[in-house]
Amino acid sequence: MWRTIQSFPAVPLPFRYSNPGVNDVVYLNGSLNWLALRDSFRSIGVYGWKNVNVKEFVIISLDLGTETYRQLMPPCGFDEMSPVEPSICVLRDCLCFSNDYKRTDFVIWKMEVFGVEESWTQLFRISYQNLQSMHLDFVDLQYSQWLPLHLSDHGDTLILANKQERQAILYNLRDNRAVRTRITDDIQWFSAKVHVESLVSDILK
Helix, strand or coil: CCCCCCCCCECCCHHHHCCCCCCEEEEEECEEEEECCCCCCCCCCCCHHCCCCHEEEEEEECCCCEEEEEEECCCCCCCCCCCCCCEEECCEEEEEEEEECCCCEEEEEEEEECCCCEEEEEEEEEEEEHHEEEECCCHHHHHCCEEEECCCCCCCEECCCCCCCCCCEECCCCEEEEEEEEEEHHHCCCHHCCCCCCCCCCCCC
């Protein structure tokens, strides 16, 4: 059953300017969250990535229990636009925001307390130089889209997906070393979704 909740004051990143699967909705703590633009939707003819600034970005969080939404600001360290769009994901039950920094580093921010904007902390800062050995074309690596998929329980291994890679990448955070896995991109990493189990009870009267 479709339900109308509220008119959102922001719009998701348009498909035309967003890589498919990069900024799909993510589920956390009974809420759906996605990266959006604060301004109202503008004409496709004049709307483009070069016309967007960092102050327009906002994270919309829709509480499925109360059917209400709130806006969360990205980390204050996200203060400069890049040719590569930012993204959000969930790592170890925390909302994370990732962005390219000056085409030299891939930065991941973690919201320590969900819903508290002041709790954003920098989780990882990965230099593209540490990933260079896997690629023949470093320039393409700098402009390509990275997406964190999973962080190990010990917090020392990060699984990454990349639009230019046909295999998932394991990044060891202790020695800053990246290796390809043997799992190919046939399952389309950027379209993978979090599976949430639920218990449904039918009571017969």
